[in-house]
Amino acid sequence: MASEQEVQDGLADIVNEIAGVPQEDVTPGKSFTDDLDIDSLSMVEIVQACEDKFGVSIPDDQVKNLKTVGDAISYIANA
Amino acid sequence: MTSIVVTGFGAITPIGGDAAATWAAMLAGTSGAAVLDETWAADLPVRIAAPAAVDPSDVLDRVEARRMDRCGQFALIAAREAWAHTGSPDVDKTRLGVVVASGIGGLITTLTAYDTLRDKGPRRVSPLAIPMLMPNSAAGYVGIELGARAGVHTPVSACASGTEAIAYGADMIRTGRADIVLAGGTEAAIHALPLAAFAAMKALSSRNDDPSAASRPWDVDRDGFLLGEGAAILVLESAEHAAGRGATAYAEILGAGMSSDAHHIAQPDPVGTGAATAMRLAVENAGLGLGDIAHVNAHATSTPLGDIGEAQAIRTVFGSTADDMCLTGSKSMIGHLLGAAGAVEALAVVLTLHERLVPPTINVDNLDPAIDLDIVTDGPRKLPGGDLAALNNSFGFGGHNIALVIRST
Numbered sequence: 001m002a003s004e005q006e007v008q009d010g011l012a013d014i015v016n017e018i019a020g021v022p023q024e025d026v027t028p029g030k031s032f033t034d035d036l037d038i039d040s041l042s043m044v045e046i047v048q049a050c051e052d053k054f055g056v057s058i059p060d061d062q063v064k065n066l067k068t069v070g071d072a073i074s075y076i077a078n079a
Numbered sequence: 080m081t082s083i084v085v086t087g088f089g090a091i092t093p094i095g096g097d098a099a100a101t102w103a104a105m106l107a108g109t110s111g112a113a114v115l116d117e118t119w120a121a122d123l124p125v126r127i128a129a130p131a132a133v134d135p136s137d138v139l140d141r142v143e144a145r146r147m148d149r150c151g152q153f154a155l156i157a158a159r160e161a162w163a164h165t166g167s168p169d170v171d172k173t174r175l176g177v178v179v180a181s182g183i184g185g186l187i188t189t190l191t192a193y194d195t196l197r198d199k200g201p202r203r204v205s206p207l208a209i210p211m212l213m214p215n216s217a218a219g220y221v222g223i224e225l226g227a228r229a230g231v232h233t234p235v236s237a238c239a240s241g242t243e244a245i246a247y248g249a250d251m252i253r254t255g256r257a258d259i260v261l262a263g264g265t266e267a268a269i270h271a272l273p274l275a276a277f278a279a280m281k282a283l284s285s286r287n288d289d290p291s292a293a294s295r296p297w298d299v300d301r302d303g304f305l306l307g308e309g310a311a312i313l314v315l316e317s318a319e320h321a322a323g324r325g326a327t328a329y330a331e332i333l334g335a336g337m338s339s340d341a342h343h344i345a346q347p348d349p350v351g352t353g354a355a356t357a358m359r360l361a362v363e364n365a366g367l368g369l370g371d372i373a374h375v376n377a378h379a380t381s382t383p384l385g386d387i388g389e390a391q392a393i394r395t396v397f398g399s400t401a402d403d404m405c406l407t408g409s410k411s412m413i414g415h416l417l418g419a420a421g422a423v424e425a426l427a428v429v430l431t432l433h434e435r436l437v438p439p440t441i442n443v444d445n446l447d448p449a450i451d452l453d454i455v456t457d458g459p460r461k462l463p464g465g466d467l468a469a470l471n472n473s474f475g476f477g478g479h480n481i482a483l484v485i486r487s488t
Contacts, residue, residue, distance in 0.1 A: 013356030044206035052203075 028070030089160025129414030182418030184214030237475030242421030307414030334365025339476030351392030
């Protein structure tokens with residue numbers, strides 16, 4: 001099980017790789033859509049990459065609840 | 080009738096990372112052919128191609144590039160160059176159109192996505208796969224880049240696609256839909272599957288040990304085409320609009336002719352009836368006489384049958400006036416860029432007329448005795464001053480025949 005900090009660091013790398021957002025901007029309070037300008041297709045890519053990186057399963061019906069970076073960190077860290 | 084002029088251009092080809100480098104390499108008679116030393120090519124019957132001179136990932140932003148198929152990347156690079164070349168004008172975006180053709184579209188994306196599906200399952204297939212692989216993806220990205228709202232289109236007519244795009248773009252302006260249209264073609268098909276499939280058709284040169292000699296239009300020892308990749312985009316503009324903003328007109332798109340063979344899905348009509356019809360219609364559409372055409376940038380792919388059929392069609396249409404025309408085959412240097420070929424070759428014609436220099440056809444060591452036309456082999460050849468018109472021919476699997484008449488300005 002990864003710590004929340006480890007998840008945040010890993011997620012920041014993924015968001016940077018997929019969407020070009022600087023790692024330091026990927027912080028818990030940020031909304032993927034409104035703050036980081038992540039479109040719905042990139043969000044799917046991010047979910048796929050998180051599943052691979054963290055060995056978790058994020059069902060489609062959960063993805064819509066992951067509105068902020070913090071939402072994703074806590075879901076992954078507690079999965 | 081509305082006159083259509085070319086006010087800018089951009090390209091990325093096997094012999095140059097931009098239009099100027101491509102043109103300089105054409106005048107110098109440079110081959111873009113190479114041996115494919117990647118492991119995926121090792122077992123192919125044909126292991127040669129003409130890859131782009133510059134890798135698009137070295138030009139584009141990393142995140143931007145990963146959302147586009149390679150053919151979209153080529154188109155965006157060429158379109159940015161073309162738009163900058165025409166001065167990045169502040170125009171009415173509702174009067175700005177885009178026509179970017181492709182023969183195959185995002186083939187490498189399709190194949191890569193299928194590998195993922197097979198190896199990792201459906202939940203790992205990229206959500207970007209469809210927007211990258213669809214044939215209109217490149218046109219869509221160029222349209223977004225420029226904010227073009229007069230329409231974004233993608234003609235698909237195999238190896239005639241790029242030429243059809245220019246004809247369609249000119250029509251958009253003539254019919255009053257747009258003032259400016261970026262028109263051209265893009266292709267990125269250097270991959271094991273198309274190489275294996277074209278080789279299965281016996282369409283490719285198998286000169287694996289001598290790639291720069293593989294593409295040899297009209298030479299007696301030609302044995303098929305050389306697969307190339309890249310893109311070219313022309314800025315087409317109504318002459319009135321161009322004059323209004325003081326843009327340079329490099330050439331005029333004077334007319335287009337189209338026909339279809341209704342003969343065979345992949346073999347040319349042996350007597351070139353459809354090709355002849357397209358050329359005759361293009362000259363008529365341009366309002367010119369047969370004797371006004373000084374030069375032909377031929378389709379000339381370096382296949383045994385195709386080169387002869389086109390030459391016969393030219394003789395059929397032009398009769399004795401063909402003796403006064405000179406021909407060149409750009410594919411001898413760049414290979415066959417499929418849906419981008421006609422766009423790169425139209426760019427070559429624009430520059431030929433503007434610079435009054437015909438680039439050579441390389442590798443014509445022994446002209447096929449069945450060819451009784453004036454092929455420019457030692458080049459470049461100087462053209463005279465005054466009004467000059469030239470023809471750009473493109474033909475495609477499916478029986479598509481498209482000819483453009485381009486005139487000097």
